[in-house]
């Protein structure tokens with residue numbers, strides 16, 4: 697089944713039938729919100745608002761492990777992520793869609809693995825059994841992320857963007873920053889020099905955790921603003937929110953088409 701992680705309200709779209717809202721408990725605590733099970737043309741998908749209802753969790757405080765574990769519990773084997781990013785590459789314009797193919801991680805304070813070594817006896821609860829069952833004897837694991845994004849999902853997104861005539865870029869390197877503050881112009885200059893095309897605060901550890909659970913992952917990144925120092929003015933949250941609002945209908949249609957593919 698397909699999982700979709702993005703803003704709240706993306707499932708409020710004509711043609712998509714909401715089946716039920718499900719609370720999922722995980723050994724890692726609570727996911728950002730209830731999962732919304734939906735159906736389109738006979739195909740099921742499950743939605744989760746990354747920041748919770750009312751945008752209550754900032755990027756550095758999202759319980760990424762709970763969110764991804766919850767998807768797995770519901771039987772999700774591929775995740776389509778929708779996220780807002782700043783544009784670093786001069787070819788990018790606000791409103792463009794970027795189907796990222798690489799990432800660079802500049803996050804600092806996030807737990808970004810399910811593989812935490814040997815669990816102590818004190819942790820022997822039912823929930824830990826759920827984790828142990830998954831870990832078996834694999835306590836220390838280094839997953840391969842040479843090409844972290846699913847090429848098949850990326851190609852489907854590209855086809856949809858072409859069919860719909862959305863301005864898009866078929867690859868791009870996403871730099872993940874810690875936030876919640878935006879970047880300095882010096883930071884963006886550095887990120888540009890090392891090959892970053894877009895900058896955002898949520899891809900890592902989301903994608904890493906999904907890959908640890910063998911969940912395919914692709915991300916549609918909406919350029920909401922030019923990054924710090926590239927933009928002619930200081931950045932505001934309103935700029936990001938306004939562009940996401942402007943693109944909501946396009947994103948919803950992209951999601952519907954993706955479910956149907």
Ligand code: HPA
Nearest residue numbers: 780781782895896897923
């Ligand atoms: N930087 C980091 N995250 C973002 C930005 C940005 O400029 N825009 C939207 N999310």
